[in-house]
Amino acid sequence: MDFEWTEEQRMIREMVKKFTDQEVRPLAAEIDKKKEVPQALIRKAAENGLTGIAIPEAYGGSGFGEIGYCIMMEELSHGCASFAITIAAHQSIGCMPILLDGTEEQKQQFLVPMAQGEKLGAFALTEPGAGSDAGAIRTTAVEDGDGFVINGSKIWITNGGIADVVILYAANDAAKGPRGGISAFIVPTDTPGFSVGTIEEKMGIRGSNTAELIFEEMRIPRSQVLGKVGEGFRNAMATLDYGRLGLGAAALGASKEMLRLSITHANERKQFGRPLADQQIIQFYLAEMGARIYAMESMVYRTATMADRGERFSRESAMVKYLCTDWQDWIVDKAMQIHGGMGYMTHMPIERFYRDSRINRIFEGTNEIQHIVIARELLKKGEY
Amino acid sequence: MNIIVCMKQVPDTAARIKIKSDGKGIETSGLSYVVNPYDEYAVEEALRLKEKVGGEVVVISLGPDRTTEAIRTCLAMGADRGIHLKDPAFEEADPFVTAQLLARVISGMEYDLILCGKQAVDDNACFVGPALAEYLGIPQATVITKLALAEDAKSVTVEREVEGGREVLHLPLPALVTAQKGLNEPRYASLPGIMKAKKKEIKAVDAAALGVSADALKQKVETVTLSPAPERTAGKIVPGEPAQAVKELVRLLKEEAKAL
Secondary structure (H helix, E strand, O other): OOOOOOHHHHHHHHHHHHHHHHHHHHHHHHHHHHOOOOHHHHHHHHHOOOOOOOOOHHHOOOOOHHHHHHHHHHHHOOOOHHHHHHHHHHHHHHHHHHHHHOOHHHHHHHHHHHHOOOOOEEEEOOEOOEOOOHHHOOOEEEEEOOEEEEEEEEEEEEOOOOOOEEEEEEEOOHHHOOOOOEEEEEEEOOOOOEEEEEEOOOOOOOOOOEEEEEEEEEEEEHHHEEOOOOEHHHHHHHHHHHHHHHHHHHHHHHHHHHHHHHHHHHHHOEEOOEEHHHOHHHHHHHHHHHHHHHHHHHHHHHHHHHHHOOOOOHHHHHHHHHHHHHHHHHHHHHHHHHHOHHHHOOOOOHHHHHHHHHHHHOOOOOHHHHHHHHHHHHHHHOOO | OEEEEEEOEEEOOOOOOOEOOOOOOEOOOOOOEEEOHHHHHHHHHHHHHHHHHOOEEEEEEEOOOOHHHHHHHHHHHOOOEEEEEOOHHHOOOOHHHHHHHHHHHHOOOOOOEEEEEOOOOOOOOOOHHHHHHHHHOOOEEEEEEEEEEOOOOOEEEEEEEEOOEEEEEEEEOOEEEEEOOOOOOOOOOOHHHHHHHOOOOEEEEOHHHHOOOOOOOOOOOOOOOOOOOOOOOOOOOOOOOHHHHHHHHHHHHHHOOOOO
16 A cells, blocks of 8 residues: 655646635635636636546546546635536536546547536536436436437536536436436537526535526437436446545545634634633644544545546445535534634635535535445445 | 756745754755746746747756656646756755756757746755856846847847846847746646656756766855744834824834834
8 A cells, every 4th residue: 555645646736736826716705706717717727637637638638537636626625615616517527427438439529628628517417306316307318310309407507507518317218217217418508409597596605607407309419328328327326426536525625724724823813812722622623623634535535546446436435425525514613613703704714615515515415315325335245 | 949947946935944953954854845936937938938939948957856846847837858966965065066067967968048047945045047157158147027039049138127127138149047027927837737747858867977076066155054034023003093193103114113
């Protein structure tokens, strides 16, 4: 076992940290307020390869795999969750379905421009009646000649209103349910019959675009079916393994930022004539934050190496998602407690991190669903 | 056009620096290192020239093993190859020795322009660039904020900061210039760039390869002692009505700070 970062990995961290310090963090409060990530920032991220870090070089990316991706997510999450999630939804669940199951033609046509950031991606699974029960989707795909006609709608789709390519999951045979009845489609958003509905107002990650998507008699040629007809659900679940791992990395980065700010504040803020850091209870909070971050970091990168070795990591990714996002919430709460009134005011970033972190326990499978995944795997195996 | 950039790896500017107990150096354990920020302007300018007229950008750095990472970062920005002056005997090199070693390796190379940062932010010596130009016997311009290559690519016109104004100089090539903030906005070592940099050459050069004697490597400057900068004291707030407060401020500036 070798836990040493490679030279490239250190360089990736250095580069994304610099990008975050110079380009992202200064805009974070405004992104939250204006509820929008500037196009110029997404373009700059694309120019520097942030839109395709995990995608192989042959398909327009940099080929740094999941370890590289997690380092990037971690560093971006020090600055702005809205922006980090925009990049994550694009790459980890927007590009990944094509990388996993796309044909060579599909990869060249869609994945290359996506990895290069010319086209932004999104992942459309959730429906009004199908959240955690993703198998219950009602959007239909009816075979018709050389393609499919799709009708229905999706909700809460990250990047939905700004994406150029949407990976859409629709029921080709509702009776069959998730096993055999759901197919994945590559949908350019300029396809006739595609439209964007409500853009949601949210508690946190307000700069991230969350949209309703509507499909009316939308024709998709057979060449844009992703993987085999009826095997879309498996593609969605495999994709979410990556998404959940990335969320763990995002939670880790945000947690480190909270600890960093908390240490600075505890050293600088004086009460009763001495710094807060002299108070034992504050030291205990910092110690607990540090210990949890160490565990989070360990599990994120151990799981990322499993992914890069091509091993199955569904159970591990569920564990990462559940624990990291749960602990992120705990850590950001303690950071606010340490900052007191200052943390509650909007001129400090703490309250924004507090609002931004909450969604992580909910999306890409609630943490309750992660428990189901973990338990199912454990019961199947009969031991750890 | 053959362009050489001399780069130094320095402690991260945000790092907390601790002085070693012997008072002659700094604690290096746990310290993270970066490309000297002024050298980034030099790399960027070199890359822009290359993009304009073609040629090669070679980055040269002297330092221990960890320095390859900084060289690699420059390669990821777009430089073509690196030369790493690396030898246990170089570890105590002062700016004087560094300039001599750089001159030794560069004098065996083809070059039109050498770019350095105006100073390294660790020891702030501002020595290596100018000394290197002297050893090579080529014209130099320091602290430049603008550089324009002549049509025939045989000379450069540069602007440099001088007290209260700017100076415009014309230098025949080959020449050496040192870069000041404002020269350009350095690009990032992009992620695809980092991937490409893996395949680029970094040639290690040691004392034997340079043919330098132990005597030549002797420090000319001895560090007597290092001490931390005094902690900044809190500012003073002058209370009261503006008109009164300004009077008091002027009095303090005159009598206490003796700034007026």
